[in-house]
Amino acid sequence: MTERQQLGRWGEALAVSYLEDRGMTVLDRNWRCRHGEIDIVAMDGDCLVVCEVKTRSGLGFGDPVEAVTWRKYARLRRLAAAWLADRRHE
Structure with a gap:
């Protein structure tokens, strides 16, 4: 595993x-389908939470929140729908 992968896993x-300490229930990690990957899927009460995790060792490449563009948000919405559809088949 590369140093970058280790940083990402950490x-x-x-x-x-962080999510569990705030009372959320993690349902899935690193869920993949042909459209991409969701890092974390959790429940906060009756609200589904889909998390994209961006870990940086410094701000040389910008703040992690800057890496989540409107296209990434749209992709996460599609992935959340695919995750829900996949769960219905279980």
Whole structure:
């Protein structure tokens, strides 16, 4: 595993801890389909939460929130719909 992959896994584990500490239930991690991947799917009460985790070791490449563009938001919405459809078949 590369250093970058290790940083990403660490960031995802930190995000899961953050969500769980706030009472959310993590339903899925690194869910994949042919359209892409969702890093974390959780429930906050009756609200589905879809998380894109961006871990940076510094701000040299900008703030992580800047990496989530409107196209990424649209892709996450499509992925959330695909995740829901996949869960209906379980």
